[in-house]
Each structure stands twice: as C-alpha cells, then as structure tokens.
Amino acid sequence: MSSSANGSSGDVAISVRGLSKAYTITHEGDRPSTLAETVLRRVRHPFQRAASETFWALHDLSFDIRRGEVVGVIGRNGAGKSTLLKILSRITEPTRGEVDLFGRVGSLLEVGTGFHPELTGRENIFLNGAILGMAKSEIRAQFDAIVDFAGVEQFLDTPVKRYSSGMYVRLAFAVAAHLNPEILIVDEVLAVGDAEFQKKCLGKMKDVSSQGRTVLFVSHNMSAVRALCHTGILLKGGQMLMQGPAQNAITEYLRAATDAAGCSAESDYLRLSEVRISQADMASTNTVIFNTAAEIHLHLEAKRTLDNLAIVVHLRDANDVHVASMCSPEEGHLPFDLRAGKCVAIRCRLDPVRLMPGRYSLSVYAFRPYDPVAYLSAERVRDFEVAPAVLPGGMWPYGVENRQHGLLRLADTVEMEL
Amino acid sequence: MAAPHVGRDEPARPRPLLTLRPSRGWTALNLGEIWAFRDLLFSLAGRDLKLRYKQTALGVVWVVLQPLLAAGVFSFVFGTVAGLPSGGVPYFPFAFAGLLGWNFFSNALTKVGGCLVSNSQLISKVFFPRLILPLSSVGSGLVDFAVTAAMMGVLLGIYHIAPGVGLLLFPVWMLILTAIALGVGLGTAALAVSYRDVQYILPVALNILLYATPVAYPLEKVLEKVPERLRGVYLFLNPLAAPLAAMKASLLGTPMPTAGSLVVSAATAFIVLAAGVFAFKRMERSFADVI
Numbered sequence: 001m002s003s004s005a006n007g008s009s010g011d012v013a014i015s016v017r018g019l020s021k022a023y024t025i026t027h028e029g030d031r032p033s034t035l036a037e038t039v040l041r042r043v044r045h046p047f048q049r050a051a052s053e054t055f056w057a058l059h060d061l062s063f064d065i066r067r068g069e070v071v072g073v074i075g076r077n078g079a080g081k082s083t084l085l086k087i088l089s090r091i092t093e094p095t096r097g098e099v100d101l102f103g104r105v106g107s108l109l110e111v112g113t114g115f116h117p118e119l120t121g122r123e124n125i126f127l128n129g130a131i132l133g134m135a136k137s138e139i140r141a142q143f144d145a146i147v148d149f150a151g152v153e154q155f156l157d158t159p160v161k162r163y164s165s166g167m168y169v170r171l172a173f174a175v176a177a178h179l180n181p182e183i184l185i186v187d188e189v190l191a192v193g194d195a196e197f198q199k200k201c202l203g204k205m206k207d208v209s210s211q212g213r214t215v216l217f218v219s220h221n222m223s224a225v226r227a228l229c230h231t232g233i234l235l236k237g238g239q240m241l242m243q244g245p246a247q248n249a250i251t252e253y254l255r256a257a258t259d260a261a262g263c264s265a266e267s268d269y270l271r272l273s274e275v276r277i278s279q280a281d282m283a284s285t286n287t288v289i290f291n292t293a294a295e296i297h298l299h300l301e302a303k304r305t306l307d308n309l310a311i312v313v314h315l316r317d318a319n320d321v322h323v324a325s326m327c328s329p330e331e332g333h334l335p336f337d338l339r340a341g342k343c344v345a346i347r348c349r350l351d352p353v354r355l356m357p358g359r360y361s362l363s364v365y366a367f368r369p370y371d372p373v374a375y376l377s378a379e380r381v382r383d384f385e386v387a388p389a390v391l392p393g394g395m396w397p398y399g400v401e402n403r404q405h406g407l408l409r410l411a412d413t414v415e416m417e418l
Numbered sequence: 419m420a421a422p423h424v425g426r427d428e429p430a431r432p433r434p435l436l437t438l439r440p441s442r443g444w445t446a447l448n449l450g451e452i453w454a455f456r457d458l459l460f461s462l463a464g465r466d467l468k469l470r471y472k473q474t475a476l477g478v479v480w481v482v483l484q485p486l487l488a489a490g491v492f493s494f495v496f497g498t499v500a501g502l503p504s505g506g507v508p509y510f511p512f513a514f515a516g517l518l519g520w521n522f523f524s525n526a527l528t529k530v531g532g533c534l535v536s537n538s539q540l541i542s543k544v545f546f547p548r549l550i551l552p553l554s555s556v557g558s559g560l561v562d563f564a565v566t567a568a569m570m571g572v573l574l575g576i577y578h579i580a581p582g583v584g585l586l587l588f589p590v591w592m593l594i595l596t597a598i599a600l601g602v603g604l605g606t607a608a609l610a611v612s613y614r615d616v617q618y619i620l621p622v623a624l625n626i627l628l629y630a631t632p633v634a635y636p637l638e639k640v641l642e643k644v645p646e647r648l649r650g651v652y653l654f655l656n657p658l659a660a661p662l663a664a665m666k667a668s669l670l671g672t673p674m675p676t677a678g679s680l681v682v683s684a685a686t687a688f689i690v691l692a693a694g695v696f697a698f699k700r701m702e703r704s705f706a707d708v709i
Binding site for chain 1: 432440458464472
C-alpha cells in the first residue's frame, strides 16, 4: 500500500490506452455453423457477406494502475468487466488500443480451470498449477502450503470427483492463491466456500497486496470490494464512468440507476408523493444488495378524510409474478384514520432483503377492512433491482438474468443435514 | 518487498515487460514462449495418458492389443487370402510394423485435430501459447507409440528378425510422420473451432487413407502398377507411403524405398507442417472469442 501512495509515474503497473474490443455478432439463422454450409453459400452468393453487427464490449478505455494498488472493477453485467480481464490476461486480443504491463501477470478467471474429476487431488494441484503458469519446481516448493491452505491432506490421493463441492473449491483456490505474479487478476472467485474459508481467502489477498503486488479484482460482492480494494474502476456499457477511491466507486455504482421520476400516484382519496428505497448510507437507490437490510419509504397524503385505513405493498418480479406482499395490519399496525390534508410516512424495513438478484417492482394499495374499494392503487409505481450477489458458501454469483435459483431465498438460515 | 522498484529514481517510464496490442497479418512463431511453458506441455500430455489408463481394466494392454488384433486380420486378408508378398518376412510382423507407424500417425492426427475443441474451457479462461495443446497431444501419442514399439521388439525376438543398421534411420521416418500429422492436425484443429463438422470428416478420411496407404501391403506392389513418370506424383499425393515403407525396411530388412521417394515425402511433410503452423497462427487470435 505504501507504494500506491507514491505518485511517480515510474510506479505504474498497468497502463491502458484507448483500449477497445469489438465482437462481431452474426444474426441467428444467418450464421453458417458447418463448413459445408459456408462453402455452399460462398459458391451461391460469391459477393454477399452474412449480415452481421459489430458490438463494442469495450470502448476507448484509458487508465493507469499503480504498483501495489488493489483495484476493484465494478459494473453491471455486460459492462465489459470480463472482457477487460480477458484482454489483460492475454486470453483475447484488443481490437484497438494498447496495454503496457510492467510485471508478470497471473490471472484467475475461474476457480478450478482445468481441474479434472478423474485425477487425484495431488495430480490436479500439479496440473492446475501448470495451467496457471507455475513451473513444476515452483509448485513443488509450495505444495505443502497449498495442501495446508486447502485442508485436504487425507484426500490427496482421492480423485476429486469424490470431493465435496467445498473441498473442490478450496483446493482449486489454494493452488491459485499460491501463484506469485507481480500483477494478479481475479474474477469473482473470492467469495467461494464457507465463511471461514472466505475469511482465509480475503486474508491471503490482503497478504498479496501488502507484498507490493498489484491486484485487479472483479466482483459483484460490494462488501468484498469495500474490504479489499483501495480504488475502484466503474464500467458501464464498455466505457469507464469513473476511477477513484473504492468507496466512491461503489456508491456511484449503486446510485447509477437511480431515477426519481415516476414515483408518485394519486386517487380521489389519497396521494402517494414518495416511494423511496434506501440502504445503509444511501438515502435513495434503485439497486439494493442481496441479503442486506433495506428500507422502503412511503409518503401518503389524504385528500379526503378516511378512517380504518390499511396499506398494502406488493412486490412483483420482472415477469410481473407476484412474489410477496406486506400489509400494515399484518405487520402490527391497526387500521388508522387519516384526516383530509394530513400526511403519513410509512417505513418498511426488510432485514435482510431475501429477493434473489433480479428486477422487481413495487405496487402500493390502500384498503379498508371489509370494503372492496381500493382507495389507492399505484401499480408498479417503482422499479428496483437486487444486485447480483454471491450467496454465503455459494460457488457462483447469482446473476440478474438467469432465474435458475428462483425468486426468493426461503429463510435466513436453512438447517440442512448431510 | 518482492516487487522490483524499477525506475523509482528515473523520471522516464521504465520499459513495459509486455505490451498488448492488436496483431495483424502473420504473427511470429514464438518458440521461446513455448519453451517457457514446457511444464504445461508435459502436464497436459501426462493428463491425457493418466486419463486414458485410469478406469480401464486392461490399461496399457489396450495399446498393444489393438494393433495385434488388426495385424492378425491384415495378415489373414492380405497375406493368406490375397497372397501378397511381404519382403521375405512372415506377414504378421510385417503388418504389425506397418500398423506401428500408422497408428502413431492416425492417433496423433486425431488428437491434434480435436485438441482445441476438447480444451475449449482452458482456451477461454487461461492464457498460454495455444500451440502447447497440439504439441502435448503429439507428446502423449509418442508415449503410446513407445509402448507399441516395445511389443514390436518382442515380435522381432519371436520371429528371430534382426534389424540392421537401417534402424538408426528410424527416428527420421518418425519425424516425417510427425510433421505430416502435426501439419494436417493444426489446420484441422483451427478449422474445428469455427466449424465442428471438420471433426466428423477426419475419421472418415483416416479410414480411407488406411487402405490407400501401404500399411498392410508392400509399397512395391503399388509402384508396380503406377507408371514410372507418375510415381513422383503418387509419392507427393500420399507422403505417408514412403516413410511407412521405410519404417518396415528399418525394422524388418524389407526393401528400402528409393532415396528420391523419401526426399519427396520429407519435402511434402515440411510444406504440410509449415502450412499447418501458419494457418494455426493466423486463426489463433480469435480462438477464445469464437470457441
């Protein structure tokens, strides 16, 4: 960290100038997938090219990273984070621009790349180490430390297909953690394993940075970014929104989608003047972090005097599936009276937010018991997003797009016995 | 502090260790980098071998059993039924010697041709010189070859055949076969990244080539039927014919093909290898994006 305080240009570890990466998207149905098809098409239409579009995954990115700096790269899915890491780790080439690397790069884009289920733990340590660019002598020297870090001594000669998923991940991370490059590139792999192992991983990452090595770290886990990184780079749509202190980048990331418009509704009886979501130090946000506390704030004004009023909030997902609801009587507030011109502020604390990462909407209704009339019906009055996250002990982040994990985490603690 | 403090006192920027920029046209074959990754090459070849022999009841016996059975069938069909000559040695070791070279070629080509697609996970997640994959495939093929060669040694003992000084040239024939297998394989592997059907063409082509090449029958029988002036064309079109016949000659003392025919084969092999490497290097940069 000491070297990051030194501002001289000689301390640069990575220098990115005008970096762009384009992918060609051929439209489905137009794309020949066999050689025969391609040849036939060339013969039939010698001058016609398949309809395609260029998609810029990164567009004109420029930044410097100083030696010893731990940088969190954050942004939504599709912001270009993974593409940036792939270019920096030489897996793919840039389309335009240049990157200067002042040191040996080691990258870890996935835990356990090249692990083979049929091979034993011992064999996989050597294979995976070699894949990550370690020399055999280096692996041999670190072997005991790797085994110790993973805690798999008794199972070294067991094929890893018989490992529990926790053991598998621990061993895979242990190999990677003993890479000794000057620049380490890590993609969303820290938050694996159980809480204790996560702590160990974070400790290891801190060690790496305290040795003056540079770390680039992509994560959706904002608490990990906050704990680990000095600075942050925020990407959006392939461009850099900001580079600065990690905390600022995180705040900016969470605020990026916030829009205050369209958050009011009214009926003949009531006016809903505010629907706001807050979390921690952010008074208003459209993106909340999964499994942390968040609050919904409503502000209601009566146009006419109403008695026996109950407030209902519905949560719907992006497909308009009704996920959950909250009603004021059920949450311990007897129906209340509201005189004309008076206001009421309602605060709903959800601790923690158990909605799986994804897009949701809030709807607000006002009813009176035994009265079918809706005194307020504000449908989908506010959209919000639960940010992608890694569940405690999970191996992969839960993204916004795929719904394979369902809508809701069932309980805060699930006691599963094995 | 392990990190070097390069240029701390200099006003000028130190030279970068590496600059990444878009590559254009033909790129150089960076042998130094391949050498730096040699441990990975051996690890991958070792992985292939371990996986092949794990969970098989007979293990390494398969490598020997397959050519033994095939040689049995060939010596019955070509030797007994068709009554072809085998250069003064019993037909069984003659057919086995042919299969020794052929199996190496066919295995190496198949493995090299599929090495990118079967390791797509590695290609999209880790950097290493992509040539490591085909080279390690050839390496694991060489180990299988060594096992079969040991069986060949046993057969030579059983049939009381003593190879002469010609045996010293055996590595040269291997080199020619390796160059062809690698050259064709590299082109196939690179094409298979975009077009998977190349993988289905390969086994069919190899099956036809097995009979089109003097593996189980003598080269002289073919050359007898080819007009004198077209012999060079034949040897150029099938560069496997001469080195396979030369392998049999080195091992069994059967007639050695002419020096001219071997030079044609070696030249063809070199052209094929160079073309394969160039095609591979040319397409290499898009592997991770397309695969």
